[in-house]
Amino acid sequence: MSSDKQQISSDIEAYLKEHENKDMLRFLTCGSVDDGKSTLIGRLLYDSKAIFEDQLSAAESESQMYGTTGNKIDMALLVDGLQSEREQGITIDVAYRFFTTEKRKYIIADTPGHEQYTRNMVTGASTADVAIILIDARKGILTQTRRHSYIVNLLGIEHVIIAINKMDLVDFSEAVFNDISKAYSELARELGIQNTYYIPVSALDGDNIVDKSKRTPWFKGKPLLELLDTIDISKEPKEEDLRFPVQYVNRPNLDFRGFCGTIAAGSVKVGDEITVLPSGKATKVKSIINAGDITEQYRNATTNEARAPMAVTLTTEDEVDISRGDMIVHTKNLPRVSNSLKVMLVWMDETPMEPGKTYDIKRATSVVTGNFEHINYKVDVNTYQREQVNKLKLNDIASCKMVLTQPIAADAYRENRLTGSFIVVDRITNNTVGAGMIVGVSRREEDIKKLTAREYTDAERALNQYIRENFPEWECKKI
């Protein structure tokens, strides 16, 4: 950090240049109050200089009022937010924290570990690239560790850091660290978690947080902050997997009709052949405005190509009917369209979910009504056992069959987090009562017909006939 400060003092413009191109990483911390989660976050913020002195002195004065750490500053008080929970000494909601290093800007989703707050953890996990699961070195893997790991995996987080905390209380024992790591790797295998990283830490004293601890000479891995700085979270983008949920139709005058939205996946170029779903109408991209390129002086900036996650405006060659909620995709790579979906559903409301009841389903930018026709099974997040139930209570997680009143273009959540996810809104209270992830799509006959109904020219028909007559081994379909 001090080299950073030197550069800031001596050449601020060079520093700014470097920091223009920082990456951003969102991570989730899972653990209970007792695991020292708030302490870990407080430590990251403090050691990365995200805490200012006035905040620190406020925490100091509060430490005397509510603190639990004797003479040391209670790091947890730097992060525990609302007054009511500060008095109770527990964290009761998702809080977002920020800090930055030379490599990345970080957004931490800080969620509580208590059983009744599965809802909050799911919320925090939904936007995270990486999860840090805290394990108390004295206790090893607990029921809550199994629960946290299940949710992290369910929400599609591919990188999981296991921070084995309170190493100071087990004399920095390598054997303890190895035993817990080994036990966890079996759990990870059981769930199918892709990438795991293990670190022995003491959040209270700062061991292996920023710098390698001298008290764990046997540990060969990176300290936490260095690991976060270097984890590769980029995905190989596939150009053809364009998913563009239309968000807003921009029509300032008769000469301009643009379709605004955020590219959820893939990329798009001027001239690309596109199809609008669910209608199945096809056209070409005429122009692309990348909102990021717009300036006060240059309001008509256009670009030839744009990619996820840019916020753009597309115009089309033909006047086709496109509205909010439609999905624009590449014609040569159509996703499935269906109104009958297999989903994993997390229930988030005090009022139970009843099969057959009508809810509003918001997926990307579209809202359609639908119901959960059938609960296939409910998962016990502690034991991973499946059980049969006829309704879902707060914090229940279940596999369901969802039937919508209109078909949607839908991807599996595993393939696309932004087009494979949805929220469930109660039509009377307007509350967000559930969150879901699409597992699979059952493609219905009529949807297929709709998608493949196109006009062929005489030449194309002749070609089709010629192939069928002369190359029967190709098994070419009649058009």
Place this chain on the structure above:
Amino acid sequence: MITSKRLPHLKQLEAESIHILREVAAEFTNPVMMYSVGKDSSVMLHLALKAFAPAKPPFKFLHVDTLWKFREMIEFRDNRARELGFDLVVHSNSEGIEMNISPFEHGSKVHTDIMKTQALKQALTQGGYDAVIGGARRDEEKSRAKERIFSFRDEHHRWDPKKQRPELWNIYNTAIKKGESVRVFPISNWTELDIWQYIYLEEIPIPSLYFAKEREVVEYEGTKIMVDDDRVPEELKKKAKKEMVRFRTLGCYPLTGAINSTASTLPEIIKEMLLSTSSEREGRLIDKDQIGSMEKKKMEGYF
């Protein structure tokens, strides 16, 4: 050819904010953007211009004028509205004007309540807005860290921490009943540093009060305030002297602390901020009343 490189963080934040602004424009019938003339408002205005180009932002901009803002802020506000042609609504609490509310006489608490919180409620009720876009950031204060991006308010504009809706992915629940509203915070995930870097990169105009200059200041309730007009009490005015100062936040001049500084360019401001040891809210008298005061104000309807 598309590279596999990820977008830099400011471009990711920018895209996220634009997504939020478009969601508001698409889902609400009468949205409004709060425009408080400060640096965060300047960034929001800039983002709104980007989101809807080549069209103008499809909503009004509301400034709650406490009548104790720095004079330069008002000038700047009116110039921007004229240059960019956006639809500006200015509201002041007429009851407060009649009572001659002054932060010097009535204190920051009463002044803020009547001229800011009550004025805001009046303006929102009069305007009948169903979505109010604000520039609050989660890094500003601890109770803000838990704020949703779409924050639900009942028909009395009140915020109830227990009634906030879970917010997942980038899917926002915009459903409300008549009379209810949401406060929307598109720059929730930006930090003070992000804001400054973005202003620098995008060359966004901001009031010159942010830059160091020789100004007439005086010690008042533990901070240094600027003598911006004749309403500063005589005994304070007598003690005023010229100093090189600037402001990290802009608000009512009697409630906004100046800091001694020589930073007169954006890189110098950013440098000073990075090397500073105090947070930007330290200069604001409003937060110091009591621990958790922001949380109380939010429940009452302050942003």
